[in-house]
Amino acid sequence: MPDSEDSPSSDLWPVDGWDEPGDPIEEEESHRGAFGGYGGESGGLIERTFRERIILVGVTLDGGDDEETHAMLDELALLVDTAGADAVKRVHQRRASPDPATYIGKGKVQEMKELAEAVDCDTVVFDDELSPAQQFNLEKILGRTALDRTAVILDIFAQNASTLEGKAQVELAQLRYRLPRLRGSGRKLSQQGGGIGTRGPGETQLEVDRRRLVRRVHKLEADLRQVQSHRATQSKQRSRTRNRAVAFVGYTNAGKSSLLNRLTDADVLVEDRLFATLDATTRRLPLPGGETVFATDTVGFIRKLPHQLVTAFKTTLDVVRDADLLVHVVDGSGPDPVGSMDAVRDVLEEIGAGDVPELLVFNKSDRGDTSRILAERYEGSVAASAISGQNLDLLLEKIGDRLRSMTELAELLIPWDRGDVLASVHREGQVLSESPEESGMRLKARLEPASMGALRDYLVQHESGSDAPIEETAPS
Numbered sequence: 474m475p476d477s478e479d480s481p482s483s484d485l486w487p488v489d490g491w492d493e494p495g496d497p498i499e500e501e502e503s504h505r506g507a508f509g510g511y512g513g514e515s516g517g518l519i520e521r522t523f524r525e526r527i528i529l530v531g532v533t534l535d536g537g538d539d540e541e542t543h544a545m546l547d548e549l550a551l552l553v554d555t556a557g558a559d560a561v562k563r564v565h566q567r568r569a570s571p572d573p574a575t576y577i578g579k580g581k582v583q584e585m586k587e588l589a590e591a592v593d594c595d596t597v598v599f600d601d602e603l604s605p606a607q608q609f610n611l612e613k614i615l616g617r618t619a620l621d622r623t624a625v626i627l628d629i630f631a632q633n634a635s636t637l638e639g640k641a642q643v644e645l646a647q648l649r650y651r652l653p654r655l656r657g658s659g660r661k662l663s664q665q666g667g668g669i670g671t672r673g674p675g676e677t678q679l680e681v682d683r684r685r686l687v688r689r690v691h692k693l694e695a696d697l698r699q700v701q702s703h704r705a706t707q708s709k710q711r712s713r714t715r716n717r718a719v720a721f722v723g724y725t726n727a728g729k730s731s732l733l734n735r736l737t738d739a740d741v742l743v744e745d746r747l748f749a750t751l752d753a754t755t756r757r758l759p760l761p762g763g764e765t766v767f768a769t770d771t772v773g774f775i776r777k778l779p780h781q782l783v784t785a786f787k788t789t790l791d792v793v794r795d796a797d798l799l800v801h802v803v804d805g806s807g808p809d810p811v812g813s814m815d816a817v818r819d820v821l822e823e824i825g826a827g828d829v830p831e832l833l834v835f836n837k838s839d840r841g842d843t844s845r846i847l848a849e850r851y852e853g854s855v856a857a858s859a860i861s862g863q864n865l866d867l868l869l870e871k872i873g874d875r876l877r878s879m880t881e882l883a884e885l886l887i888p889w890d891r892g893d894v895l896a897s898v899h900r901e902g903q904v905l906s907e908s909p910e911e912s913g914m915r916l917k918a919r920l921e922p923a924s925m926g927a928l929r930d931y932l933v934q935h936e937s938g939s940d941a942p943i944e945e946t947a948p949s
């Protein structure tokens with residue numbers, strides 16, 4: 474551990490940076506807090522041979538409020554716990570803006586150093602994203618691993634990834650997080666105290682490491698592109714059939730998988746744990762109106778979801794963007810249902826799914842009244858419970874209604890020599906009635922607006938779906 478007591482900022486990483494010796498990837502670890510290994514080929518960021526002791530750090534910036542910062546720290550504590558470590562203390566500071574070198578103020582860093590020694594912590598975790606320079610400097614002063622929320626979330630994802638695709642996506646996100654931080658990995662420096670003399674060879678090793686990582690990033694990107702093109706073919710096949718797609722989205726731990734399990738015979742893992750689901754699972758879901766839709770369970774979202782993960786999970790999240798309807802599952806019994814809804818909508822925006830129609834479900838209605846109260850406040854929404862089964866029939870009905878409201882009811886007269894058109898109506902729409910006439914087949918069908926265009930010439934009458942789209946009736 475470097476002795477930085479007397480001049481804490483003399484040899485810190487300036488914001489524009491200079492080259493420091495890099496860490497070889499398979500560096501031998503002797504520092505106790507191994508939380509900050511930034512993944513690597515083993516996949517995990519956290520030392521799990523013992524439970525690391527962690528100090529959480531939250532900063533309220535100008536315009537923010539303390540209560541919100543503390544709620545974020547509660548959630549960060551849960552994340553740290555899920556990752557397999559213990560949050561033992563919290564540090565909070567109010568600042569006009571982050572310090573570019575250390576995020577919190579220099580005085581506060583010194584205070585933290587003493588606290589870290591007093592409580593014997595291994596790692597400090599900031600709720601806000603640290604720049605590589607800030608991370609480097611903090612580790613140097615504190616002599617401990619300094620991480621941010623992003624790193625913890627990446628670590629949980631790494632632990633939970635099970636399929637090849639999921640693993641590739643998480644590894645890609647970790648590498649993208651790790652690349653800019655390669656030179657700033659403070660563990661090596663904290664053991665060597667700066668290592669000016671090793672800069673030459675260090676740089677060489679750094680270049681080698683960086684090239685290797687970049688190569689790996691390209692390989693993973695190519696692999697994932699292939700999965701994506703395979704999936705695009707599948708979804709094209711799906712769109713040729715009549716089944717429409719519904720994606721279950723929502724904050725992590727809201728109960729998406731529980732609902733899908735309860736509604737279909739899906740056997741998705743349910744756990745009282747953040748990010749239990751990473752891979753999309755699709756099941757057929759029969760609706761009360763007789764139609765069957767494809768229902769997909771998806772990865773949960775969270776406040777400050779790392780951008781690297783959103784990018785890496787693009788292929789998985791395509792399913793959300795391409796859905797006809799999103800069933801947005803909210804934990805109605807949670808500490809801040811409206812805040813979590815907003816966070817989910819932000820991520821939906823970010824992945825280009827902001828325009829997909831949404832049906833709100835306030836889940837966990839078996840746990841008190843808030844789900845019901847929220848459902849009354851948001852028109853068109855449902856309060857339900859995946860555990861007690863309350864209102865699940867109503868939920869299915871609403872899914873059917875919403876999907877039908879997006880279709881158009883049409884009466885068509887298709888000449889006998891256009892068997893191909895008749896076949897396409899059967900394929901793309903839901904035929905309600907058919908009666909043969911001299912000039913052709915007269916039929917009533919529900920069709921998506923997209924199919925309607927090609928059938929213009931055969932249209933006798935048509936009306937759009939009647940149900941109005943969901944609208945919030947009260948501000949949050």
Ligand SMILES: Nc1nc2c(ncn2[C@@H]2O[C@H](COP(=O)(O)OP(=O)(O)OP(=O)(O)O)[C@@H](O)[C@H]2O)c(=O)[nH]1
Nearest residue numbers: 725726727728729730731744745748749750773859
């Ligand atoms: N009381 C109650 N608990 C529920 C209900 N639905 C889900 N849970 C519990 O909430 C926890 C999370 O459920 P999951 O279905 O795994 O939640 P998820 O949204 O799929 O979570 P991630 O995949 O981790 O994002 C589990 O412990 C469930 O048993 C409900 O209606 N009532």
Ligand SMILES: [Mg+2]
Nearest residue numbers: 729730749750
């Ligand atoms: Mg799940």
